Amino acid sequence: MEYVMNDVGIKVKLFGLGGAGMHIVDAFAQESNGLFECHTLDTDAKAITTTQNTESHLIGKEICRGLGCGGDIDLAEKAINSHREVISSWLEDADVIILVAGLGGGVGSAFSLLISELAEKTGAITLGFFVLPFSFEGARFSKGENFINELRPSLHGMFSIPNDLLLQEGDADQTALNGFEMGNRWILNSLSALSDVLFENGIINQDLGSLKQLFQARGGKSLLAVSQDTNILDLADNAIETHIQSLLMNPLLHQENQPKDLDGLMIVIKGNQSLELSIIHKVASLIAQKFNFKKDILVSAYVDDSLINSLKISIFGKSEIDQIPKNKKLEGDLFSDDEGGSEELSKKKKSPNILKVHRSKLSKKGEKEMDDQKEFAFFDKEEDRGYFVDSSSKLFKGINLDQPTYLRKGIKVKFK
Numbered sequence: 001m002e003y004v005m006n007d008v009g010i011k012v013k014l015f016g017l018g019g020a021g022m023h024i025v026d027a028f029a030q031e032s033n034g035l036f037e038c039h040t041l042d043t044d045a046k047a048i049t050t051t052q053n054t055e056s057h058l059i060g061k062e063i064c065r066g067l068g069c070g071g072d073i074d075l076a077e078k079a080i081n082s083h084r085e086v087i088s089s090w091l092e093d094a095d096v097i098i099l100v101a102g103l104g105g106g107v108g109s110a111f112s113l114l115i116s117e118l119a120e121k122t123g124a125i126t127l128g129f130f131v132l133p134f135s136f137e138g139a140r141f142s143k144g145e146n147f148i149n150e151l152r153p154s155l156h157g158m159f160s161i162p163n164d165l166l167l168q169e170g171d172a173d174q175t176a177l178n179g180f181e182m183g184n185r186w187i188l189n190s191l192s193a194l195s196d197v198l199f200e201n202g203i204i205n206q207d208l209g210s211l212k213q214l215f216q217a218r219g220g221k222s223l224l225a226v227s228q229d230t231n232i233l234d235l236a237d238n239a240i241e242t243h244i245q246s247l248l249m250n251p252l253l254h255q256e257n258q259p260k261d262l263d264g265l266m267i268v269i270k271g272n273q274s275l276e277l278s279i280i281h282k283v284a285s286l287i288a289q290k291f292n293f294k295k296d297i298l299v300s301a302y303v304d305d306s307l308i309n310s311l312k313i314s315i316f317g318k319s320e321i322d323q324i325p326k327n328k329k330l331e332g333d334l335f336s337d338d339e340g341g342s343e344e345l346s347k348k349k350k351s352p353n354i355l356k357v358h359r360s361k362l363s364k365k366g367e368k369e370m371d372d373q374k375e376f377a378f379f380d381k382e383e384d385r386g387y388f389v390d391s392s393s394k395l396f397k398g399i400n401l402d403q404p405t406y407l408r409k410g411i412k413v414k415f416k
């Protein structure tokens with residue numbers, strides 16, 4: 001799909017770097033509505049011919065002669081360095097920059113590093129989706145892990161998808177290609193959720209501002225989960241609970257290095273016409289409960305009639321400061337291996353106070369102005385302080401993060 005300048009005026013530049021990155025971004029460009037400017041970059045002329053839906057760029061022709069880098073990171077670095085200026089000019093006017101690559105080889109690793117460094121000079125939110133080699137790929141695997149650590153400080157959000165997880169997920173006899181497709185699908189669904197947040201008008205909307213609020217600073221740790229494309233035959237209460245349970249079993253959420261104390265949580269829900277507010281509310285409440293997240297959640301929900309019997313849910317989380325105070329792990333914390341805690345803490349860790357959605361302002365799709373659509377039930381104000389019991393207020397760039405966003409930003413909210 002050719003890039004079309006959207007009428008929202010937001011520029012999203014998506015880069016597929018090296019074999020894996022190009023494959024995923026090309027697939028996204030084919031199935032998306034053309035609202036992201038999609039570029040694919042490689043040193044390998046043969047690999048580039050497989051992309052058909054993006055602006056493709058053969059990099060370092062004089063250095064690699066179009067033959068690729070064969071995993072040589074230094075060579076890939078030389079190649080991309082020769083395009084430093086032109087890449088900077090592409091990034092200049094971006095609001096959001098997204099990198100997609102497989103780390104551990106030459107091209108994806110070296111290109112991601114340089115582009116994320118150049119992106120630091122812009123004001124754009126920079127996100128990275130990276131697949132990591134299978135552990136049986138040996139040196140590639142450990143190189144990939146090192147690159148994750150090198151890239152983290154330059155990115156506002158970094159999501160890693162280790163290919164080893166695909167081995168756990170698939171059937172014993174699945175082919176490597178099918179396995180790859182599952183990992184790629186997680187990234188494709190996440191990209192499509194981000195596109196909805198930025199460009200779609202839904203039942204409940206978020207926008208670029210919400211993304212900035214979620215991904216406030218570079219560094220820190222991010223969390224991602226996407227539901228499988230499974231059928232839910234009816235959206236009755238227990239079906240939704242089962243769906244959420246299976247979403248929370250997503251192996252992406254059970255990696256070692258997950259952030260434990262989230263500062264921000266965004267949930268993107270997509271369903272057909274029968275996606276009612278009560279369902280959205282239920283989904284958001286169940287997820288908040290599971291994450292023990294007591295601040296305001298950024299929820300957005302969209303109707304897509306091509307979804308016959310399914311509900312697509314994507315969760316993006318961010319921990320700006322990846323620290324958890326000693327002895328302050330909470331019972332029921334999805335990632336806690338310690339079920340203990342003080343009595344005072346246990347008082348604080350009761351479930352969020354789930355409120356009914358105020359229906360009068362949030363009626364059917366398209367009936368109300370966007371401001372009204374932002375009205376959504378949040379948790380009780382006093383519960384919003386998160387886990388840091390008795391802590392002083394949390395300041396970030398002069399903003400009091402303990403003050404709920406709806407107060408900072410003047411979004412209407414109904415308390416009961």
Ligand SMILES: Nc1nc2c(ncn2[C@@H]2O[C@H](COP(=O)(O)OP(=O)(O)OP(=O)(O)O)[C@@H](O)[C@H]2O)c(=O)[nH]1
Pocket residue numbers: 017018019020021023024068069070071072076101102103104105106107108109131132133134137140163179180181183184
């Ligand atoms: N999930 C997934 N992983 C892939 C895919 N293609 C490759 N990989 C993994 O990504 C790692 C990096 O591979 P490539 O992206 O082909 O490498 P490259 O960036 O082109 O670098 P060179 O080795 O220099 O060509 C590999 O070790 C694979 O484990 C894909 O389509 N999906």
Ligand SMILES: [Mg+2]
Pocket residue numbers: 018019044047068069105107
């Ligand atoms: Mg390659």
